[in-house]
Amino acid sequence: MSRAPVTDPGQAPLSDSAASDTERALAHAAEHCEAHGARFTAARRRVLAILLAQQGQPLTAYQLLDLLREQQPGAQPPTVYRALDFLMRNELVHRIESTNSYLPCNHQHCGHHHPEGEHWPQFLLCDRCGETREVPLDNALRQALTRQARDYGFEVGARPLELHGLCPGCRAEHE
Amino acid sequence: MSRAPVTDPGQAPLSDSAASDTERALAHAAEHCEAHGARFTAARRRVLAILLAQQGQPLTAYQLLDLLREQQPGAQPPTVYRALDFLMRNELVHRIESTNSYLPCNHQHCGHHHPEGEHWPQFLLCDRCGETREVPLDNALRQALTRQARDYGFEVGARPLELHGLCPGCRAEHE
DNA sequence: GGTGGATATGTTATAACATATCAATAGTGG
DNA sequence: CCACTATTGATATGTTATAACATATCCACC
Ligand SMILES: [Zn+2]
Ligand SMILES: [Zn+2]
Ligand SMILES: [Zn+2]
Ligand SMILES: [Zn+2]
Numbered sequence: 001m002s003r004a005p006v007t008d009p010g011q012a013p014l015s016d017s018a019a020s021d022t023e024r025a026l027a028h029a030a031e032h033c034e035a036h037g038a039r040f041t042a043a044r045r046r047v048l049a050i051l052l053a054q055q056g057q058p059l060t061a062y063q064l065l066d067l068l069r070e071q072q073p074g075a076q077p078p079t080v081y082r083a084l085d086f087l088m089r090n091e092l093v094h095r096i097e098s099t100n101s102y103l104p105c106n107h108q109h110c111g112h113h114h115p116e117g118e119h120w121p122q123f124l125l126c127d128r129c130g131e132t133r134e135v136p137l138d139n140a141l142r143q144a145l146t147r148q149a150r151d152y153g154f155e156v157g158a159r160p161l162e163l164h165g166l167c168p169g170c171r172a173e174h175e
Numbered sequence: 176m177s178r179a180p181v182t183d184p185g186q187a188p189l190s191d192s193a194a195s196d197t198e199r200a201l202a203h204a205a206e207h208c209e210a211h212g213a214r215f216t217a218a219r220r221r222v223l224a225i226l227l228a229q230q231g232q233p234l235t236a237y238q239l240l241d242l243l244r245e246q247q248p249g250a251q252p253p254t255v256y257r258a259l260d261f262l263m264r265n266e267l268v269h270r271i272e273s274t275n276s277y278l279p280c281n282h283q284h285c286g287h288h289h290p291e292g293e294h295w296p297q298f299l300l301c302d303r304c305g306e307t308r309e310v311p312l313d314n315a316l317r318q319a320l321t322r323q324a325r326d327y328g329f330e331v332g333a334r335p336l337e338l339h340g341l342c343p344g345c346r347a348e349h350e
Numbered sequence: 351g352g353t354g355g356a357t358a359t360g361t362t363a364t365a366a367c368a369t370a371t372c373a374a375t376a377g378t379g380g
Numbered sequence: 381c382c383a384c385t386a387t388t389g390a391t392a393t394g395t396t397a398t399a400a401c402a403t404a405t406c407c408a409c410c
Pocket of ligand 4: 345
């Protein structure tokens with residue numbers, strides 16, 4: 001699996017807007033956890049901050065571990081997997097099954113209440129550059145999927161959809 | 176991940192209809208390979224036969240390896256991964272990304288020509304019993320997915336959709 | 351300001367999934 | 381038969397994820 005180069009938030013200076021986006025996201029995460037009685041500890045915050053620094057490029061757990069070790073040299077695989085589990089339980093991070101990688105939830109979709117039910121994300125993944133974009137799953141699409149599954153007798157839930165292809169940039173380059 | 180018990184085609188006697196389904200599928204596979212200049216060797220046939228014996232329960236590569244070793248004691252991981260690669264290249268087997276497991280293509284959907292393009296399967300997976308059903312991706316759904324992705328500038332291809340939930344049987348038991 | 355339960359982290363080891371490499375062998379066409 | 385290519389055998393390793401158990405921290409209560 002080829003992957004894009006990673007960004008180390010401790011070294012590579014982010015642009016001002018990216019940095020403030022990250023700060024906003026971290027503040028939001030802290031708030032969200034507080035509201036749910038979950039503890040947003042330093043370890044969890046560090047992991048989320050690293051993921052947020054990647055700008056739409058998911059990281060594998062071991063890439064994350066390498067970056068985490070720059071701040072916390074003793075970190076081990078369980079360190080990152082536990083943080084990821086926590087962040088996923090709290091819907092702050094998603095796992096991309098098709099690439100074994102992890103991405104912060106962008107919650108562009110959580111601004112207001114969803115009558116249709118729980119958070120059902122959809123990802124658009126570029127097979128060329130790795131860019132991964134989370135978009136809201138269209139309601140009509142959601143209903144069509146649920147309904148079609150029900151025609152086969154299945155009751156399906158809100159696991160992320162992963163669609164692979166080429167991002168706008170790579171489409172342009174490609175021809 | 177919990178998985179259902181496996182069926183060993185060499186020992187557990189299949190019902191007549193299941194056995195003949197398997198034979199038909201194997202014959203079809205042989206034909207299909209012949210037509211494409213691909214060699215349907217004994218090793219590949221054995222692997223496909225084992226998968227076909229599972230009746231809608233995907234196997235992991237190492238479950239498959241254990242079963243294969245009953246016929247071929249020297250089999251190693253590369254033995255099964257090579258066979259799986261071949262079978263996937265020839266669209267005889269699918270990989271289920273969300274469970275790291277493998278399932279024979281049922282090609283209920285390949286009976287006639289598809290104007291919409293390549294084989295774009297959809298799987299309905301039961302999280303309780305593991306049953307995995309391959310169904311044709313509805314054309315309207317396919318178009319909606321393609322179109323919505325294009326609205327975001329992405330050009331997406333025919334990777335399988337994996338929808339998780341409860342199968343009819345497990346829904347009934349569940350309440 | 352102790353005590354105890356719950357939650358989180360540290361530490362070591364291992365399970366589970368997948369591929370690289372190179373030598374040996376078997377099919378294929380001249 | 382020979383050279384060529386695809387396939388298989390065999391060994392080792394890489395990659396992803398969790399088990400198991402010890403320790404530390406937080407917090408409510410006395
Ligand atoms: Zn999300
Ligand atoms: Zn791209
Ligand atoms: Zn199929
Ligand atoms: Zn079921």
